[in-house]
Amino acid sequence: MIVMVELKSRKIFASGVWKENPVFRQILGICSALAVTNLLINTLIMGLSLIFVVTMSNVTVSILRSITPTRIRMMVQTLIIASYVIIVDVFLKAYLPDISEALGPYVGLIITNCIIMGRCEAFARNNTVWPSFVDGVASGCGYAFVLLTIAFFRELMGFGTLFGMDVMPGGWTNWIIMVMPPGAFFMLGAFIWIVRSLGPRGEEEELKK
Amino acid sequence: MEGLGLSAPVIFFAAIFTNNILLTNFLGMCSFLAISREVKASLGLGFAVIFVMTCTSALNYLVYYHLLVPLGLIHFRYIVFIIVIAAFVQLVEMVIERSSPILYVVLGIFLPLITVNCAILGVALFMIIRNYTFLQSVAYGAGAGIGWTLAILAMGGIREKLKGASIPKPLEGPGIALIIAGLMALAFMAFSGMIQIQ
Amino acid sequence: MIRKRIFSVVYMFLLTFFFTGIVSGIYEINRERIAINEEIKLQKIILKVLGVQVPPGTLDARVRQIFGDRVKRETGQGRTIYRGFAEDGKALIGYVLPLFGPGFWGPIYGMMAIDPQLERVIGIAFYRHNETPGLGGRITEAWFEKQFKGKTLLPPEQEGRYFSFRPPGTAKAQNEVDAITGATGTSKAVERLIDRSLKDYLPWIAEQQAAGRV
Numbered sequence: 001m002i003v004m005v006e007l008k009s010r011k012i013f014a015s016g017v018w019k020e021n022p023v024f025r026q027i028l029g030i031c032s033a034l035a036v037t038n039l040l041i042n043t044l045i046m047g048l049s050l051i052f053v054v055t056m057s058n059v060t061v062s063i064l065r066s067i068t069p070t071r072i073r074m075m076v077q078t079l080i081i082a083s084y085v086i087i088v089d090v091f092l093k094a095y096l097p098d099i100s101e102a103l104g105p106y107v108g109l110i111i112t113n114c115i116i117m118g119r120c121e122a123f124a125r126n127n128t129v130w131p132s133f134v135d136g137v138a139s140g141c142g143y144a145f146v147l148l149t150i151a152f153f154r155e156l157m158g159f160g161t162l163f164g165m166d167v168m169p170g171g172w173t174n175w176i177i178m179v180m181p182p183g184a185f186f187m188l189g190a191f192i193w194i195v196r197s198l199g200p201r202g203e204e205e206e207l208k209k
Numbered sequence: 210m211e212g213l214g215l216s217a218p219v220i221f222f223a224a225i226f227t228n229n230i231l232l233t234n235f236l237g238m239c240s241f242l243a244i245s246r247e248v249k250a251s252l253g254l255g256f257a258v259i260f261v262m263t264c265t266s267a268l269n270y271l272v273y274y275h276l277l278v279p280l281g282l283i284h285f286r287y288i289v290f291i292i293v294i295a296a297f298v299q300l301v302e303m304v305i306e307r308s309s310p311i312l313y314v315v316l317g318i319f320l321p322l323i324t325v326n327c328a329i330l331g332v333a334l335f336m337i338i339r340n341y342t343f344l345q346s347v348a349y350g351a352g353a354g355i356g357w358t359l360a361i362l363a364m365g366g367i368r369e370k371l372k373g374a375s376i377p378k379p380l381e382g383p384g385i386a387l388i389i390a391g392l393m394a395l396a397f398m399a400f401s402g403m404i405q406i407q
Numbered sequence: 408m409i410r411k412r413i414f415s416v417v418y419m420f421l422l423t424f425f426f427t428g429i430v431s432g433i434y435e436i437n438r439e440r441i442a443i444n445e446e447i448k449l450q451k452i453i454l455k456v457l458g459v460q461v462p463p464g465t466l467d468a469r470v471r472q473i474f475g476d477r478v479k480r481e482t483g484q485g486r487t488i489y490r491g492f493a494e495d496g497k498a499l500i501g502y503v504l505p506l507f508g509p510g511f512w513g514p515i516y517g518m519m520a521i522d523p524q525l526e527r528v529i530g531i532a533f534y535r536h537n538e539t540p541g542l543g544g545r546i547t548e549a550w551f552e553k554q555f556k557g558k559t560l561l562p563p564e565q566e567g568r569y570f571s572f573r574p575p576g577t578a579k580a581q582n583e584v585d586a587i588t589g590a591t592g593t594s595k596a597v598e599r600l601i602d603r604s605l606k607d608y609l610p611w612i613a614e615q616q617a618a619g620r621v
Contacts, residue, residue: 032235069414086434089284090437094444097445105338111330176589181391182395189383288427
C-alpha cells in the first residue's frame with residue numbers, strides 16, 4: 001500500500017515538473033514568468049511564494065472538496081488563493097521588505113496566476129489531500145524551475161552577475177536588452193523552442209496517428 | 210500628492226504606447242496567446258477588456274480610498290479588488306444577456322475569461338502604487354485596455370500573415386507568439402522617446 | 408433547491424469569515440514589524456544624507472536612538488522637513504527635505520539634505536522606486552548620489568531646472584550632473600522631481616527660518 005502511494009506520488013511529481021510543466025507545456029502563468037526574471041534573487045522568492053500558495057490552495061480545496069457546492073466553487077477557490085497570497089505578502093513585507101518592493105504588484109498577481117486556479121480545478125477538486133499536496137509542490141517546482149533558468153540567463157547576460165555576484169569576465173559588455181521586456185519574451189520563446197525540440201508530448205504524437 | 214505633474218491625457222497615451230500593460234508589464238498574456246489567432250475574436254475580447262478595465266479602475270479606486278483606507282484595511286485589497294472585478298463582470302454579463310442577445314453573442318462569452326485576466330487586477334494594483342487620482346486612474350484603465358487590445362490585434366494580424374509561413378515545429382504556437390511579442394515590445398520601446406511616462 | 412442555495416450562501420459567508428480572520432490575525436501579528444521596517448528605513452536614509460555615520464549592522468534600537476538625538480521633525484502646511492543637529496545636539500547642521508515624483512516605472516522617493524544657509528547640497532539618497540534594476544535602479548548607487556554632494560544650489564533661470572542631467576562624463580557646471588547610461592527616462596524623471604521638490608520646499612523653509620520656526 002505504501003509502495004503504491006509512493007510510486008503514484010513520484011509520478012505526480014515528475015509530471016508536474018516536466019511532462020505537464022505548467023509554463024512550457026500548458027503555457028500558464030506566463031505573466032510573472034516574464035516580469036520578475038531579470039534578477040535571480042527576486043525570481044527565487046517569487047518561485048517559493050508560488051509553491052507555497054499553490055500547495056496550500058490545493059490542500060485546502062482538497063479538504064473542502066466534498067462540502068463545497070459546485071456552483072460557487074470558483075469563488076471559493078479565489079477566496080482561498082487570495083487569502084494565501086495575502087499571507088505571503090504580509091510575510092514578505094515584514095521579513096524581506098526590499099525584495100517585497102522589488103516584486104511590487106507581482107506578488108498580488110499570483111492570485112490571477114492561471115496555474116493555481118488550474119491545479120485546483122483539474123486536480124485538487126477530485127483528489128485526496130496528499131496527492132493534491134504533491135501535485136501542488138510539483139506544479140510550483142515546475143514553474144520555479146522554468147523561471148530560475150530564464151532568470152539565470154537574463155541576469156548573466158544582462159548584468160554579468162548571478163545572485164548579485166559578478167561572474168562574467170572583465171571584458172564582457174552587458175546585453176541590456178536581456179533585462180528589458182523584449183529580452184524576457186525572446187528568452188521564454190527560445191526556452192519553449194528548445195524544450196519542445198527535445199521531446200514532443202506523447203499524446204500529441206498519439207493524436208496525430 | 211495630487212496630480213504628480215502628469216495630466217490624465219498623458220497617462221492615457223502612455224498606457225497605450227510606452228507603458229503598454231502587456232508589452233511592458235507582461236500582464237494579460239494567457240488570453241493573449243490563446244485568442245490572438247483570430248482577429249474577430251480578438252476584437253470582441255478587446256472591447257470587453259476596455260469596458261471592464263475602465264469601469265473597474267473607477268470602482269476599485271472608490272472602494273480603496275473611501276472604504277479600505279479609512280477603515281485601515283488596505284492589506285485586504287487583493288481580495289476586495291478581485292471580488293469587485295468578479296462581481297462587476299457577473300453583473301455586466303447578466304445585463305447583456307437580458308437586454309441584447311446579439312451583444313451577448315458577440316461580447317458576453319468573453320466575459321468569464323476576463324475575470325482571470327491578470328491585467329485587470331494589475332491595473333488596479335498599479336494605480337494604487339502610483340498614487341493616481343480618480344481621473345488619472347480612469348484614464349489609466351481606459352488606456353491600458355486600449356493598449357492591450359492594440360497589442361492583441363497587432364499580434365492577431367501578424368499571426369494571420371504567418372499562416373502561410375513555415376515555422377519550425379517546436380516553435381509553432383506559443384513559441385513564435387512570444388518571439389513576435391518580443392519584437393513588438395522592442396518596437397513599442399521606441400515610443401518612450403515621445404512621451405514622459407509614469 | 409432553496410436549501411441548496413441557502414447552504415451555498417451560508418457556506419460562503421462562513422468561509423470568508425474564517426479566512427478573513429486568519430489573514431487579519433497574521434497581519435496583526437506582523438503589523439508592528441512592518442511599520443518598524445518602514446520607520447527604520449526612513450531614519451537611516453535621513454541620517455545618511457546628513458552625513459551621520461551609521462555602520463551597517465547597527466541594531467534598530469540604536470538607529471532610533473541616534474535619530475532621536477540628532478534629528479527633529481518639523482511639519483506645517485502639508486510639508487515635512489527634518490532638522491539635523493551636530494553631536495552636541497545643539498548646532499544645526501542641515502535641513503532634510505523629501506524628494507518625490509513619478510519615475511519611469513513608478514513613483515520615486517528620496518531625501519535631500521541641504522546646509523542651514525540653503526546654499527549647498529550635503530547629500531541625496533533615493534529609498535523607494537520601481538525602476539529597472541541595473542538601469543534606472545542605479546540611482547541608488549554611490550557614484551550617482553555622490554555627484555550631488557557639495558553642489559551649490561543656484562536658483563535656476565526662467566524655464567530652467569536646479570540640476571540638469573548630461574550625458575555621462577560631460578557634466579561640468581555646478582548645476583550639471585551625469586545621467587545614467589541606458590536610463591534616459593529615469594534620469595529625466597529624476598531631474599524633474601528634484602527640481603519640483605526644491606521649488607516646493609526651499610521658499611517654504613526660508614519663510615519658516617525668517618519666522619524663527621526652524
